[in-house]
Amino acid sequence: MILEITKLEKKFGGLTAVNAVDLSVKEETIHAVIGPNGAGKTTFFNNITSIIPADSGRIIWKGERIERLSPQAISAKGIARTFQNIRLFAYMSVLDNVITGTHNHYKSFVWGAISRNARYRREEKESRELAMELIEKVGLADKRHEYARNLPYGEQRKLEIARALASKPKLLLLDEPAAGMNNAETEELDQFIRALREDGLTVLIIEHDVRLIMSIADRITVLDYGVKIAEGNAVEVQNDDRVIEAYLGKRRA
């Protein structure tokens, strides 16, 4: 298990957004977290990445506790994410957005920037090449000089994934990556995420597109009102009474 979460809890005032959730993510799998609106999925992601630290519980990443680390330290550990309400650097070019994703891997600082010494030039070249590679992979190469804000919605989502990948993560957290995408784009995303798994990445994904989830997820965890109500593969989850109840209401006898 690459990521092990035990008894994670987060309260906002009287509302328990994440309630004693346990989750284990196996290496090189696609693990989905689903649930009705307001089930606490995004808060759960924010807890893992420390953007909103959890109140209690443990998050163990490769045998090391990380729940008290800062977001930037967690990024340095190899956990990258995208955001439900896209958080691109709007007034930055597509290319610079992705290059910024490589921030962790380089050390050039004020002196390097001013003197443009050998290390600075090597780092700039490397990060630019990696960024271009990723931009080509998501099909935005000809738009690399556009401001991120000028891209259509679907392409903004792709750019966010490219930016997250630029930090060369081991675990990628995707928060509703298919939202706002059309069928063709969702199909493309399906292939793309599978390819990431083949490349050795572990993916934790929140998604409302049931077809996408059932198609790619190796394992599915269902949250409702902050509580884990079911876990298993696609078939097991689909036939779970509590899941059906959470989504559709109680079956009449």
Add this chain to the structure above:
Amino acid sequence: MNTFMAMPLKRNQTPFWIGAVVLVLAVPGLLGGSDYLIQIATMMALYVVLASSLNLIIGFTGMYSLGHGAFYGIGAYTSAILAINLDWTFWVTMPIAGILTALVGAFLGLATLRLRQTFLVFGTLAFGEIVRILIMNWPSLTRGPMGIPGIPPPSILGFELVSSTQYYYLILVFAILMVFLIFRLYHSRVGRAWVAIREDEIAASSMGISVFGYKVLAFTIACLIAGLAGAFYAHFITFISADQFGMNESFLILTMVALGGTGSIIGPIIGALILIIIPEAFRFLAEYRMVLYGALLILVIVVKPEGLAGVKGLFAPASGARRFSFLRSGFSAECEKVEGAK
């Protein structure tokens, strides 16, 4: 219209613009114009530096500072006091002035940069007033309201720079150096981190950028440069007093950045040039030129909120949904609170 202005990071253009501005600045010297014109050109070069350094804080990193005039003043007073009381040369007092100002800036940054935007505005405004009042009420060191006269001019290899043309070139070199330095910082890993913070602090922190650290860094470098500019100013004008570095000064520099354009290299330069020329060119209008000045500013803010050649305005939304972000409540406000508490 202006499609090239809207394109991000066209590298080949910025050096061209810098070259053009250099030429403009060099004209009075080349023509051997009157002392009056050369003095104006010298002030332009100084304000180019001040506006560009404030742009590091406001335009690149998206923070606010209404106390930049105070840092300028700290630099000027430090260099003047050291030069007069200890008889040190300008080439020693100037860097010391810069470093001391940077230290004060770093200290203020560490204390205030965790504040949300609105509070940061007031914090820096208050700091500016504190510095001015401190200068006024510390006569044993600063001669208080009397100011410091007779600041010695700098010398190069034993040769004193006394003529305004000589001084003009000295400050021109300084200005070009500082703009070049800011240009290189902007187009680097450090500059990208600053812009990322301006655009979205939460996304920046999940990219591994230390938000608070880079904010303090931008603030410190901006203060260092303002302090150096203050030292150059003090030895050029030879008389300094507290009222030269008050709130008006801070607002003038801020206006230059807002008018010329936030977040670009060329913007603050244009702003500085325009706002030095206007009061001089329209002297015949006497006080009415301030009306003109105000009207121009309002026009620019309405028509081009990002300034004449800026990237992103002071109040521009990051994306459509984030307009009036200070009114946001609920989840994202919670995020920012948590972010701020770190």
